[in-house]
Amino acid sequence: MSDMTQQRESLDVVVIGAGVVGCAAARELSRYRLSVVVCEQGAEAGQGGATKANTGIIHAGYDPAPGTLMARMNVRGNALYTGLCQDLGVRLDRSGTLVVALSQEDRPYLDALLARGRVNGVPGLCLVGHDELMKLEPNVHRQADSALFAPTGGAVEPYEVALALAENAARNGVWFLFDRAVSGLEPLDDGWCVHLGTQELRTRFVVNAAGLSAAKISQAAVPEKHFHMHPRLGQYVLLENRPEYDIRHPVFQVPGPTGKGVVVSRTPDGNIIVGPTAEDTDSDRDLATTDAGLRSVLAQAHRSVPTLDERLAITEFCGARAIIDERDDFLIEESAPGFFNAAGIKSPGLTAAPAIAEELVRLMANGGLELVANPAFIPTNEPAILFRDCRTEEQVQMIHENPAFGRIVCRCETVTEGDVVRAIHRPLGARTLDGVKFRTRAGMGRCQGGFCGPRVLEILSRELNVDPLLITKCGPGSEILATRLRPEGDSCA
Amino acid sequence: MKSDYDLIIIGGGPAGLAAAVGAVENGVHDILIIERERFLGGILNQCIHTGFGLREFGEELTGPEYAQRFEDRVLQAGISCLVDAMVLDVTRDKHVVVISPVHGRLEFTARAIVLAMGCRERTRGALMVAGTRPAGVMTAGTAQRLMNLEGYLPGQNIVILGSGDIGLIMARRFTLEGANVSAVLEVMPYSTGLTRNVVQCLNDYGIPLMLSHTVTSVHGAKRVSGVTVSEVDIGRNPLPGTEQDIACDTLITSVGLIPENELSRRAGVELDLATGGAIVNQRLETSVPGVFACGNVLQVHDLVDNVSEEARHAGANAADLIAGRLAPKQRTIRVIPGRGIRYVVPQYVDVHEADEHTVLSMRPDDVFRQATVEVVADGRDVPLARFRRRHLTPGEMVTVNVDSAVFRTCAQYVSVRVV
Structure with a gap:
């Protein structure tokens, strides 16, 4: 990397932030003959507040107000997802989504959503009555009145999308710098100087995809165009799935007096996710769940799916949507020559990300970025084949070729040592326990890493040739071990 | 490697080893033990403290020593063991x-199977403890493995949530390694671990046990920086105004064990919601004929000595089944937990003429002093059997040896209650 940071010549684009928007932008840019660097303050791609913690729903596009960027990016992004997921080998469950009217009084809201969706160009929207709803979704509340069905809605694992985009970008020549926060931005005659502590990057174009930090980054670069942002916290509960409350389509509620209402959805991993709350906060509050928040999520979820069993909770988490004050839309613009904001990317940001990436590249081309197709561009990733997903004869072959596939590291999710080693050595591979978890699901199951955590730590240490004391959960400061109790090498494990 | 065995035992921990011994003692030698770790012994290998074997061997052993005694017998008997599998x-x-x-990939067929997969620890996520999700939150068993097997100290300033036995043991273990344990919090008004562990692991080291307290929030973005703890009311709800912050870099959870029954489910074994384990008869045979269960996969035990006893019984019964010695079933009596009892194992009794005694094991749902455990038939008032106990606590298993004549006089069910 020294050749990149001690560069004499200017880079073409620096993308700030490796959330789903930054990763999508980087991947879109990698289609062209450009030098691109992504800098990310976290340890891995897709591990920030918004990308990591959201429902993973691919929205159809009936929610945003017509005429907004959100509406346009949502519908376009939704349409791009099928091809994108095929290219990247990412699971997309395009089941269609339901907005359920729990009583007759909710019907006008469905009518309004239907009308809005049609203006936004959402294909296939239709209203379904009680009987059909019960057929579509037998575990929804029996008294439910009707629903809006959006066949283009679906679900992904959001971290999987971000990681696959980042990996593909890396595969096509984009450099990623992790654990590097931007400390300053300085305009140059022909571009920008991006300061990363003691390092600096010279670049012609900057994309600000810094999520909640986007206002701060923008302030550093273009102080005259100030905007203020705040986090909107969302709390979620993830539950083991059971047939009594399995849900085939993400189920939304009509906003009621108690708030916007939560979603109950089945993740592609097969768990049930419920959430989020919507708590506007002004501080740099930690991403912390609260007892009240979790209770409220579960109480609201029970309104649409009464049989949910909270005793089967696997984990709870809190994410933050990046909200621009007094603006109910994304901010995607060239705010100074060569400086582009992709800010305020709240819901439906995950759905919109591929469209936002297209839009950013279009804006940069207008701003003078020459787009010459990269002849070496490969749109696909090497398939991330996990042992548990293989057929018996393939599994036999895998163990035969590499005995590490015969050793189960994570029992809950049937992850083998071979899977973990592969996840570490992929392009832009895992460097942290969370990185292994998001690539293999080791630690995501019932025991939450109780059994596999020490094993994964050992494998990371061995494969990366790093002292176990330096292995982290999610980057510097999140080390797992404090000290050695006995001299090195004196272990009986 | 051959593919047919009389008996396959899944799990080479204390239950699996004792089941093998029980089967050998009863004349079956064609046995395969399958163990996923590289060594036999299961969780005992990381339990380097003493206190094991007082009932089984009449002396106080460490976990590895206790396991070794059974391993020696298994190896002497020439039983096949497949480890790292x-x-x-x-x-x-x-x-x-x-x-x-x-x-x-290997495939085997057996005439009988003993399920002895043990249990896992309940996690913070299952408890829904609010707050951030930093590094430094782990179960007591994970910390124990890191310290005792791998040689690392996972933190310096420790708070322990839950007074289960592993949590108590780890409070002492952390202290001995120079870490500071601020407190052990227990949401119930009594410890859920063994009394002797409270005395030897907390009291002897001056570690405070805060009863009726729980962690209501975890702090720290990357690594734990502290926790908020609150007193709780009788319904375990945090009492507003009682919050206090304790600085720490590690939160250890010891909040219950859950039998690992994923394989049992695949085999179609019916499970008991109260125990989390299989529904069994007094032979410890599950709803799937020829499949037995014992040890912590059947019910969470307090002492390994009790695991060994139960598992030996399961292994012996599996051997009887293989040898065709099990008496034919006559009729079935259900065993139901009554007042003061959380669960009873077995959940039903097949009435056999040959049986003299039937062991019922159970957990009380509260602390009782000078109590009597009564066995009552068919909802009648007069108990058929009574067992006096000076002290009952949920942290300790209760076993009673019931004269089997009791079940023969009974039509449909017996219930077990505390008076």
């Missing part, structure tokens, strides 16, 4: 699929 599937017709780095 994971069972992926078990079917109703006793077909077992295993993978191992050395042997690849």
Whole structure:
């Protein structure tokens, strides 16, 4: 990397932030003959507040107000997802989504959503009555009145999308710098100087995809165009799935007096996710769940799916949507020559990300970025084949070729040592326990890493040739071990 | 490697080893033990403290020593052991699929199976403890493994949530390694671990046990920086105004154990919601004929000595079944937990003329002093059997030895209650 940071010549684009928007932008840019660097303050791609913690729903596009960027990016992004997921080998469950009217009084809201969706160009929207709803979704509340069905809605694992985009970008020549926060931005005659502590990057174009930090980054670069942002916290509960409350389509509620209402959805991993709350906060509050928040999520979820069993909770988490004050839309613009904001990317940001990436590249081309197709561009990733997903004869072959596939590291999710080693050595591979978890699901199951955590730590240490004391959960400061109790090498494990 | 065995035992921990011993003692030698770790002994290998074997051997042993005694007997008996091998599937017709780095994918068939997979620890996520999700939150068992097997200290300033036995043991262990344990919090008004562990692991080291307290929030973005703890009311709800912050870099959870029954489910074994384990008869045979369960996969035990006893019984019964010695079933009596009892194992009794005694094991749902455990038949008032106990607590298992004549006089069910 020294050749990149001690560069004499200017880079073409620096993308700030490796959330789903930054990763999508980087991947879109990698289609062209450009030098691109992504800098990310976290340890891995897709591990920030918004990308990591959201429902993973691919929205159809009936929610945003017509005429907004959100509406346009949502519908376009939704349409791009099928091809994108095929290219990247990412699971997309395009089941269609339901907005359920729990009583007759909710019907006008469905009518309004239907009308809005049609203006936004959402294909296939239709209203379904009680009987059909019960057929579509037998575990929804029996008294439910009707629903809006959006066949283009679906679900992904959001971290999987971000990681696959980042990996593909890396595969096509984009450099990623992790654990590097931007400390300053300085305009140059022909571009920008991006300061990363003691390092600096010279670049012609900057994309600000810094999520909640986007206002701060923008302030550093273009102080005259100030905007203020705040986090909107969302709390979620993830539950083991059971047939009594399995849900085939993400189920939304009509906003009621108690708030916007939560979603109950089945993740592609097969768990049930419920959430989020919507708590506007002004501080740099930690991403912390609260007892009240979790209770409220579960109480609201029970309104649409009464049989949910909270005793089967696997984990709870809190994410933050990046909200621009007094603006109910994304901010995607060239705010100074060569400086582009992709800010305020709240819901439906995950759905919109591929469209936002297209839009950013279009804006940069207008701003003078020459787009010459990269002849070496490969749109696909090497398939991330996990042992548990293989057929018996393939599994036999895998163990035969590499005995590490015969050793189960994570029992809950049937992850083998071979899977973990592969996840570490992929392009832009895992460097942290969370990185292994998001690539293999080791630690995501019932025991939450109780059994596999020490094993994964050992494998990371061995494969990366790093002292176990330096292995982290999610980057510097999140080390797992404090000290050695006995001299090195004196272990009986 | 051959593919047919009389008996396959899944799990080479204390339950699996004792089941093998029980089967050998009863004349069956064609046994395969499948263990996923590289060594036999299960969780005992990381339990380097003493206190094991007082009932079984009449002396106080460490975990590895206790395991070694059973391993020696298993190896002397020439029992086959497949280690570093994971069972992926078990079917109703006793077909077992295993993978191992050395042997690849293996398939076996058995005449009988003993399930002895043990249990896992309940996590912070299952408890829904609010707050951030930093590094430094782990179960007591994970910390124990890191310290005792791998040689690392996972933190310096410790708060322990839950007074289960592993949590108590780890409070002492952390202290001995120079870490500071600020407090052990227990949401119930009594410890859920053994009394002797409270005395020897907390009191002897001046570690405060805060009863009726719980962690209501975890702080720290990357690594734990502290926790908020609150007093709780009788319904375990945090009492507003009682919050206090304790600075720490590690939160250890010891909040319950859950039998690992994923394989049992695959085999079609019916489970008891109260125990989290299989529903069994007094032979410890599950709803799938020829499949037995014992140890912590059947019910969470307090002492390994009790695991060994139960498992030896399961192994002996499996041997009887293999040898065709099990008396035919006559009729079935259900065993139901009554007042003061959380669960009873077995959940039903097949009435056999040959049986003299039937062991019922159970957990009380509260602390009782000078109590009597009564066995009552068919909802009648007069108990058929009574057992006096000076002290009952949920942290300790209760076993009673019931004269089997009791079940023969009974029509449909017996219930067990505390008075």
